[in-house]
Amino acid sequence: MxxxxxxxxxxxxxxxxxxxxxxxxxxEVRDFGTDSxxxxxxxxxxxxxxxxxxxxxxxxxxxxxxxxxxxxxxANRVKGVRCALCWNxxxxxxxxxxxxxxxxxxxxxxxxxxxxxxxxCVWLETPFDGGRHERRIKLIDQLV
Numbered sequence: 001m002x003x004x005x006x007x008x009x010x011x012x013x014x015x016x017x018x019x020x021x022x023x024x025x026x027x028e029v030r031d032f033g034t035d036s037x038x039x040x041x042x043x044x045x046x047x048x049x050x051x052x053x054x055x056x057x058x059x060x061x062x063x064x065x066x067x068x069x070x071x072x073x074x075a076n077r078v079k080g081v082r083c084a085l086c087w088n089x090x091x092x093x094x095x096x097x098x099x100x101x102x103x104x105x106x107x108x109x110x111x112x113x114x115x116x117x118x119x120x121c122v123w124l125e126t127p128f129d130g131g132r133h134e135r136r137i138k139l140i141d142q143l144v
Contacts, residue, residue, distance in 0.1 A: 008065045017113060
């Protein structure tokens with residue numbers, strides 16, 4: 001799978017670990033930055049990830065920050081992006097099954113690294129259920 005990833009300084013350490021995990025699992029990964037823990041403004045790194053997913057250049061995107069909230073807000077401003085902020089392993093499959101989330105947001109300051117890695121794996125492996133959820137996805141896309 002082709003995956004875009006980006007973070008601000010507060011999500012940088014987890015981004016680097018998740019990037020390695022994705023590559024080890026055979027995914028093609030493009031890192032949109034940042035490249036250190038020096039303070040930066042997260043929209044500058046999250047928006048390009050969301051744009052790339054919306055254009056179809058990547059099948060999925062992962063964005064990280066301190067809480068993941070701002071990153072999810074930025075990503076969801078892009079038409080065609082359905083970014084889910086996942087805070088535990090149980091929330092990850094639901095974001096895919098019911099919402100067909102194509103971008104995942106994670107908060108490094110709120111999750112243990114092991115949990116974040118589990119969320120990523122479950123999120124990538126879970127398919128969209130379709131059915132009654134398809135109608136809702138179409139409504140979301142119409143309203144944006």
